[in-house]
Amino acid sequence: MHIKKYDFNYSRRLFAQRLSSGVMGAGVLTSLWPLIANSGDVAKAYPEELRSLEAYTKGKVKEGDYITADNVEHVKDLLAPIVYLEVAQMGRRIKVVPQTTDIQKLYPYDFLEATLRNSGKAVLDEVGNVVVKDSGAPWIGGMPFPDPGSGLEAFSNLGITAGRHDTTQFAAKDWDLSADGDIEYEYELAACEKNAVARVSDPEGPYWKGHEDKLRYTGVWFVSPQDVSGTSFLNTIHYDQRKFPELVGYIPAFKRVRRFPTNQRFEPLVPGITVFLSDFWAAGDPMLTWGNYKIVGRGPLLGPQSDNWHGDADNWIPSTHGGPKGTTFWDTSYELCPEVLVIEAEPTGYPRAPVS
Template sequence: MHIKKYDHDYSRRFFMEKTAKGLMGAGVLTSLWPLIGNTGDITKAYPEELQSLEAYTKGKVKEGDVITADNVEHVKDLLDPVAYTQVSQMGRRIRVRPQTKDVSKLFPHDFYQATLKNQGKAVLDDNGNVVVKGTGKPWIGGAPFVDPQNGLEAFANITLSWGRHDTSIYAVEDNDIGPNGDIEYQYQLAWCEKNTTALVSHPDGPYLEGEEDKLRYQSVWFTYPNDSKGTSFLNIWKYDQREFPDLFGYLPAFKRVRRFPTNQRFEPIVPGITFFLSDAWAAGDPMLTWGNYKVIGRGPFLGSQSGTWHGDQDNWS
């Protein structure tokens, strides 16, 4: 007889106990990030049930399957409420891919290396901003809190580096759906973000010279349709997360640059669009302008981290 040391519900009990005690470590069998630093592999940090959906669901859902309304109940506790509703009631389908166990494949190389190099060096100052321990300087790159102890530390990991690169640019096709289900507006645009602090690939270090008081420049410009072509906006983020960004825009019809009130970030920047500047990465506002972040639970989760590169497809960008 083979008795499993970690039965099916071990992980659930483990996370519930840690949450109740206010403990926040990411690993189950051992501390996660020291293990990642040594091997890059998470295998020894988690029991079998957290490394295979087939093991977790006792064979009811496995890699290669598609999660639909017919089987979503088996993974309900692994989905956020919105995703569960979309699958169970709205026809969404989720393809199950094998888990990525090599953490180096989940981050850009430079960001990953900076995270390992700088772990343990970040603290929140008296205002709640992330600074380097002992110096009070802006953050120096990578995820500042690999083992976050509260909601603010967890959210800082997203806010300080949206795309995990010093500079990122994305080509976006936007289709806005009306109440009757038809496409009412279509746009093509470019989205660019450039950090000025917490840099990981800059040859002169973690800061852009003279820009240490800022976090990033973020811009969006439209290329289609013709009546919106050339319309562009620039967000200038201050490093102090208590302050809102400065917002500037160029409107071709007026051939001028104007400054917009910062709350324009919560409004459509062109007619009909339902994506706002404040939506970026679910962290489009400085993190201290909202506040009251709380960790309400910890546990395993189905995410979209594995196998998301589809460069072989003609329309992939």
């Protein structure tokens, strides 16, 4: 009997082998990042079952379908556990869209170009901070470790360059629901982030002069409802990732600026909000205030990568569904991501942390 090398389960075996042996390097049929540099398209790095959900599930769920409680068991291994629970028990549904293979649709151009240009120039110093090889200077832009060799290197790609842009600004609305699906709090706010280092679009170079010892500044300000309008916060994150950020805020009711204890990263900024400073980009804390980073999983995943811009909706707000009153989940689209890393870490700097 002749066993084909690239049979249906080849990628599963390869991912398991790499995980157990500690071998890194993305891509199955060929190395991913050289392919990206040459063609800008990731399709040729993966076999068909990692490019199409229809192929992966052997036709049970396909692009264009909705994942619901009726078919979620066929893709359970591709979903985060909480997403599986939401679909299976809480009425969530997720539209499946085709995989995005054009890398320029997944990264801002300047950030992608810096990642390719600076590949191989990053190292972790003796305490774990990302620095430029040989010089020891702060990072100069793009992902520092496109092919990470450890859990900490992998997480550095988020912890150091999470926003992917030099400066970002967001306008947002927030609804906080009770267990019964009722709106208990509703806020309008804006947020801004400015990188101090690893800048990729600044003609003056990768560093904001005079701020090279900082990683980024993030600000949040609330404009409604009236009782919190004007409430604002500034979070200053040091480049040395062992240091806690400096968090100051203005509270209109007290008409003064006060400093907040930033080791309490899991406290709400205003009543009712359940998104905390620690949650931003899934990397809101300085990465060395967490520890014991490990790569514990590798393989495909269903996740939101595209088709989630609702420009034709009023105020760009998507529709909702699910939960007790049809308001618990946004209408969202997921696609098959061919290869992801699962990183485990512990909040070693946060004895009160409710998560790990």
